[in-house]
Amino acid sequence: MEMGRRNFLAGGALLAAGAVAKNASAMLPGEQKAWDAYKASPDVKREGIIDSEPLLQAPAPDSMGVGFAVNGMSAGFVEVADNPELKGAKRFYAEGMPLARLDDRVSLVRMTGLKPATRYWYRVGASQLTHPIGYWTKQTLPEWGKTYSFTTPGEKAASHFGVINDTHEKWEPFKLVVDKLAELKVPVTIWNGDIPTSLYKKREDIVRVMYKPLSGEGFAASMPVIVNRGNHDYRGEAAAQYESVVMPRLASERSPRDWQLGFNYAYRQGDIALIGLDTGEDKPDIHPANGGFTCFEPFRRAQTKWLADQFKRPEIASAPFVVAFVHIPLFDPDPNANPGTILEDYAHWQKQAAEEWGPILNANGVQLVVAGHMHRFRYDAPTADRKWAQVVGGGPHLDRGPERFPTVIEGKVENGKLVVRVHNLKDKCIAGEYAYERRRI
Ligand SMILES: [Fe+2]
Ligand SMILES: [Fe+2]
Structure with missing residues (x-):
């Protein structure tokens, strides 16, 4: 696109020069006048188009997504290079074919053709259009953001991840969360659902919580996040517009059968395969609260087929460690716990997902399931029947007694084992530490 723009300008100059020489132009006099005026002053631009720090998202070994808020209809783009000076940078425009995507509030750009486990530098930019x-x-001269860097995942990347969940727009604990992520230097963070206070009434609500979090804007400018939606992320009219604000996975990551599963993922972060599954709402589809237009039951079933197929991929089948991420737990130690399939209250665990996905996780030696939703840290050790452990992250509150605290769950391969540490952010201590052996599958 960069080259195309230069060629186009050169073509325009030639056309104008020809007009002078022959005193006859392909343009009408009015057009010529407008073109001359544009050439004399092409840098028509408005300041302040970029309205947030970038948020890296949908990471993959060969691609990286980034989003940022904008003020006004504009084209967003990214320049990315293998050096901090951005020499030889390649430019990617907001996704769209055949037109780059224009938007008046958020720009989503994906960098493709990247090398796995490689460090890159990038800056976002935005232009408005002029006629x-x-x-x-024509594009106005770009406004640029700051230069940041990221490292793509892949089998040779760091075997390390962080998980946050149920942040619910509580900005004081959110500050503790982002500070801990920075301190741990995790290469990727799974944002494991329930990001709004309650629901997304307007598209702006999604923009605000994702791109302009009051105590942590820019926390994912150099480290990507993977969003795993929770039940609250599906509520409100604007939830249906989610994919225009938060980037789904690259379509080439899944088969045509799985085309609707835009946010499921399975890829290698070093020795760890990260698998993302979506438990959906915490009530059955027939529940009156869902308004009659949800289909989470078929959605979970579609993911069952997808999940089984992921273990046929060589890089997933051979992963020494596999961790699955879900919002609603797949197990509850209380036999009377709400399974999410009844009309009373709400799910404490998701029975359909547990019954369909649990055996696949068992059969493939998945060591750990990481969940949220309960707003209270808990660890469920594996049993003879359920070979995977489950860790449930804490909630967003700092004032609900000693048993409740926000967490960052950290997984890291150390001395050949996957070590999981649950950081209690309120009391600044480790709430639990667990280690897992390599898979024997
Ligand atoms: Fe929650
Ligand atoms: Fe939840």
Whole structure:
């Protein structure tokens, strides 16, 4: 696109030069006048188009997504290079074919063709459109963000991840969360659901919580997040517009059968395969609260087929460690706990997902399931029947007694084992530490 723009400008200059020499232009006099005026002052631009720090998202070994808020209809883009000076940078525009995507509030750009486990530097930019002659479209001079860097995942990348969950727009604990992530230097963070206070009434609500968190804007400018939606992320009219604000996975990551599973993921972060599953709402589809237009039951079933197929991929089958991420737990130690399939209250565990996904996780030696939703840290050790452990992250409150505290769950391969540490952010201590042997599958 960069080259195309230069060629286009050169073409325009030639056209204008020809007009002078022959005193006859392909342009009408009015067009010529407008073009000359544009050429004399092409840098029509408005300040302050970029309205947030970038948020890296949907990471993959060969691609990286980034989003940022904008003020006003504009085209967003990214320049990315293998050096901090951005020499030889490649430019990617907001996704769209055949037109780059324009948006008046958020720009989503994906960098593709990247090398796995490789460090890159990038900066986001945005231009508005101007029309010097009729429909002729030109970009205003770009406004640029700061330069940041990231490292792509892959089998040779760091075997390390962080998990946050149920942040619910509580900005005081959120500050503790982002500070801990920075301190741990995790290469990726799974944002394991329930990001809004309660629901997304307007698209702006999603923009605000993702790109302009009051105590942590820019926390994912150099480290990508993977969003695993929770039940609250599906509530409110604007939840249906989610994919225009938060980037789904690259379509080539899944088969045509799985085309609707845009946010499920399975990829290698070093020795660990990260698998993302979506438990959906915490009430059955027939529940009156869902308004009659949800289909989470077929959605979970579609993920069952997808999940089984992931273990046929060589890089997942051979992973020394596999961790699955879900919002609603797949197990509850209380036999009377709400399974999410009844009309009373809400799920403490998701029975359909547990019954469909649990055996696949068992059969493939998955060591750990990481969940949230309960707002209270808990560890469920593996049993003879359920070979995977489950760790449930804490909630967003600092004032609900000693048993409740926000957490960052950290997984890291150390001395050949996957070590999981649950950081209690309120009392600044380790709430639990667990270690897992390599898979024997
Ligand atoms: Fe929650
Ligand atoms: Fe939840």
